[in-house]
Amino acid sequence: xxxxxxxxxxxxxxxxxxxxxxxxxxxxxxxxxxxxxxxxxxxxxxxxxxxxxxxxxxxxxxxxxxxxxxxxxxxxxxxxxxxxxxxxxxxxxxxxxxxxxxxxxxxxxxxxxxxxxxxxxxxxxxxxxxxxxxxxxxxxxxxxxxxxxxxxxxxxxxxxxxxxxxxxxxxxxxxxxxxxxxxxxxxxxxxxxxxxxxxxxxxxxxxxxxxxxxxxxxxxxxxxxxxxxxxxxxxxxxxxxxxxxxxxxxxxxxxxxxxxxxxxxxxxxxxxxxxxxxxxxxxxxxxxxxxxxxxxxxxxxxxxxxxxxxxxxxxxxxxxxxxxxxxxxxxxxxxxxxxxxxxxxxxxx
Ligand code: NAD
Ligand code: UDP
Numbered sequence: 399x400x401x402x403x404x405x406x407x408x409x410x411x412x413x414x415x416x417x418x419x420x421x422x423x424x425x426x427x428x429x430x431x432x433x434x435x436x437x438x439x440x441x442x443x444x445x446x447x448x449x450x451x452x453x454x455x456x457x458x459x460x461x462x463x464x465x466x467x468x469x470x471x472x473x474x475x476x477x478x479x480x481x482x483x484x485x486x487x488x489x490x491x492x493x494x495x496x497x498x499x500x501x502x503x504x505x506x507x508x509x510x511x512x513x514x515x516x517x518x519x520x521x522x523x524x525x526x527x528x529x530x531x532x533x534x535x536x537x538x539x540x541x542x543x544x545x546x547x548x549x550x551x552x553x554x555x556x557x558x559x560x561x562x563x564x565x566x567x568x569x570x571x572x573x574x575x576x577x578x579x580x581x582x583x584x585x586x587x588x589x590x591x592x593x594x595x596x597x598x599x600x601x602x603x604x605x606x607x608x609x610x611x612x613x614x615x616x617x618x619x620x621x622x623x624x625x626x627x628x629x630x631x632x633x634x635x636x637x638x639x640x641x642x643x644x645x646x647x648x649x650x651x652x653x654x655x656x657x658x659x660x661x662x663x664x665x666x667x668x669x670x671x672x673x674x675x676x677x678x679x680x681x682x683x684x685x686x687x688x689x690x691x692x693x694x695x696x697x698x699x700x701x702x703x704x705x706x707x708x709x710x711x712x713x714x715x716x717x718x719x720x721x722x723x724x725x726x727x728x729x730x731x732x733x734x735x736x737x738x739x740x741x742x743x744x745x746x747x
Contacts, residue, residue: 401425403474404653405517407460407508408481409453410437412597413523413583415445416590417479417646422449424650429473431466432482433459436600440746444594460504463511470515477519477653478512480505483552486604487527487704490549501552502559509563518576520560521652524668526584526638526709528554535636535676535708539582539668539715546704557668564666575664579652579720584638584672584711586645588731589738596738597642598745606682607639607731611739614692621694623679625701630708636676638710641726641734645671651722660719672711673724682732689732 404421408414409430415437421428422445430442430453442455454473458465460482469475483501484490490497505522512518529537530544545551560578567575587607589596602618603609612618626633648671655661677685683694716722 401427402476403427403429405429405431405469405473405475405478406481407431407478408483408523409455410434410439410441411481413586413642413645414479414481415441415595416642417481417649418442418445418453419448419590419595420643420646420650422451422453428453429469429475430455431458431460431469433457436484438598438746441595441598448590448592448594460508461499463507466507466511467514470511470517475515475517477521477656478508478517479521479649480508481523483523485549487547487549488604490552491547494548497548497552498555501549502555505556506559509559516574518574519653519656520576520578521649521656522556522560522578522580524557524580524582525550525553526582526670526672526711528557528582529709531706536674536710536712537670538712539670561666564664567664572664576666577656577661577664578666579656580666580668581648581652582668582670583645584640584670584709586642587639588641588643588726588734590643591734591737593734593737593741596735596742598742606637606679607735610682610686610694611735613694613696614686614690614736615739615743617743619695621683621696622699623696624699624705626680626698627701628707630678632678632680634679635705636678636708636710638672638674638676639682639728639731640671640673640724641731644724644726648716648720648722651716651720655720667719669716669720670711670713671716671722672713674711674713676708676710677728685728686732689729690736
């Protein structure tokens with residue numbers, strides 16, 4: 399397959415920067431657009447250091463139509479990997495308009511500019527949060543959707559918009575149909591094995607692994623474990639953790655699928671990216687001690703509003719249609735997260 403130019407929106411962020419590494423190492427020229435609202439350009443300097451290859455970076459907001467159109471006119475973009483967006487569930491409840499504006503409106507502007515530039519190949523960062531409560535704790539792509547917060551709803555709305563765009567192609571018999579992969583991530587953790595790039599959360603982390611890391615390194619005193627009375631094997635919440643490098647490899651597999659016969663007449667399809675098995679919070683704490691030798695102080699506190707007891711992926715469709723599955727184990731995820739944390743105790747600062 400010819401390695402064409404990929405525009406990575408949100409490429410300076412946690413997952414986007416890992417995607418840039420994987421793309422460059424696989425021979426794709428990379429263009430990044432990021433407004434640096436939740437990242438630093440240092441991550442991109444590190445991407446270049448890891449790969450020994452340059453990328454083009456534009457500091458711009460995806461809602462800025464003029465800047466975006468200029469980038470499309472300058473660069474020979476063929477695929478867009480769309481990571482840019484806001485992602486904190488709690489913050490989305492406090493600032494719903496900001497979330498819908500960034501995520502939904504931002505994606506609309508991006509899609510409009512793409513259509514004008516005749517670029518109709520898109521890999522979108524969706525999330526397992528689009529699923530609603532269901533009878534089974536293992537989620538397949540056809541499990542019922544029902545997000546319960548503005549962040550999750552912004553992802554579900556974007557999925558709807560992109561599905562509608564693709565459906566319209568059939569009605570108007572588009573010559574250049576949209577080819578779209580909606581990738582529903584489970585719980586990405588870990589970092590590049592070099593320890594040069596990783597997750598650099600602002601303030602006190604919301605997510606489990608960054609919190610565990612900051613307790614282990616002594617920045618935070620104690621991990622709050624949100625509930626030990628769930629109907630799970632040890633009472634704590636179970637999630638499907640996935641190494642960020644495995645996750646971004648799934649994006650490259652998605653590009654290959656979009657370029658293949660399977661999508662020859664266009665289409666918009668959702669794929670779960672997860673391992674297909676879950677670990678509880680206490681199992682993560684235990685594994686962390688085994689892998690790093692560090693004990694994580696914790697305290698059981700009441701449940702966090704909106705948390706499911708258990709949630710993990712059925713990843714069979716991604717295996718069948720994208721030829722992708724996770725390769726890394728929980729111990730790799732923990733070892734790589736810890737390596738990043740120890741080498742960068744202040745993140746990119
Ligand atoms: P991140 O915050 O590290 O990266 C997002 C990047 O997008 C940041 O660099 C930020 O500066 C940029 N950005 C935000 N709004 C922008 C805008 N309007 N214009 C240009 N740039 C903008 O987050 P991440 O963890 O790398 O997540 C990437 C994507 O994956 C997001 O869309 C997120 O919703 C989705 N996702 C993340 C997780 C997770 O646990 N990290 C899980 C499921 C889905
Ligand atoms: N969790 C916890 N303490 C924390 C953060 C998270 O006990 O400080 C639990 C949370 O209740 C869930 C799991 O860890 O069961 C994963 O939470 P995270 O916020 O990382 O991901 P998500 O809620 O998006 O699945």
